[in-house]
Amino acid sequence: MTRCFLAFELTEASRDYLRERVEPFHQELRASGWPVRLVPPENWHLTLLFFNDLSAEEREAVWAPAARLAEAGTWRDLRFDWNGLAVWPTPRRPSLVCVEAAPYAPAQDWPVLHWLDEEPFAKADTRHMLPYVPHITVMRFDRKRRRPVAREWEAMSSELPGFDPAAIRVDRLAFFLSTVSPRQPVYPRERSTPL
Numbered sequence: 001m002t003r004c005f006l007a008f009e010l011t012e013a014s015r016d017y018l019r020e021r022v023e024p025f026h027q028e029l030r031a032s033g034w035p036v037r038l039v040p041p042e043n044w045h046l047t048l049l050f051f052n053d054l055s056a057e058e059r060e061a062v063w064a065p066a067a068r069l070a071e072a073g074t075w076r077d078l079r080f081d082w083n084g085l086a087v088w089p090t091p092r093r094p095s096l097v098c099v100e101a102a103p104y105a106p107a108q109d110w111p112v113l114h115w116l117d118e119e120p121f122a123k124a125d126t127r128h129m130l131p132y133v134p135h136i137t138v139m140r141f142d143r144k145r146r147r148p149v150a151r152e153w154e155a156m157s158s159e160l161p162g163f164d165p166a167a168i169r170v171d172r173l174a175f176f177l178s179t180v181s182p183r184q185p186v187y188p189r190e191r192s193t194p195l
């Protein structure tokens with residue numbers, strides 16, 4: 001069984017745009033003693049549905065209808081209301097730093113939501129799907145050195161890099177295997193299709 005996820009991929013221009021703003025900020029945080037590591041920009045994406053364990057047959061059963069939705073234009077021209085950087089799940093219990101958007105109400109009408117009671121979609125982790133909160137994980141905290149950062153984060157709020165919401169776009173739906181390791185630092189893409 002394989003950990004895997006459906007995700008929206010960023011355009012190359014969006015990835016470059018974020019890299020220019022996130023990498024210097026990451027260096028500043030590291031210099032200030034924050035125990036964070038940069039997620040490789042090649043791994044930046046917007047997760048749609050995450051699955052802890054799916055067989056090859058179940059992955060195909062998830063991908064086929066999702067790909068049909070993408071090809072039919074369900075997610076064409078997605079626009080999210082990007083707020084900027086946030087510490088998730090909270091600055092008191094930090095796990096990651098992400099580019100966060102406001103909850104996306106139109107996701108409630110996506111056909112994939114109607115499949116969540118059916119196998120294998122019922123195996124999905126829906127914590128960030130209901131409601132759908134778009135976010136792009138750009139840094140992760142060191143699990144062994146994680147620390148509360150609420151006061152520090154609040155103090156630097158005026159120094160956070162700004163983002164033009166229109167500059168962050170997606171252009172593909174992909175199915176990734178969640179098998180990142182030191183040898184394989186980038187999520188292997190099993191399948192993808194344009195939006």
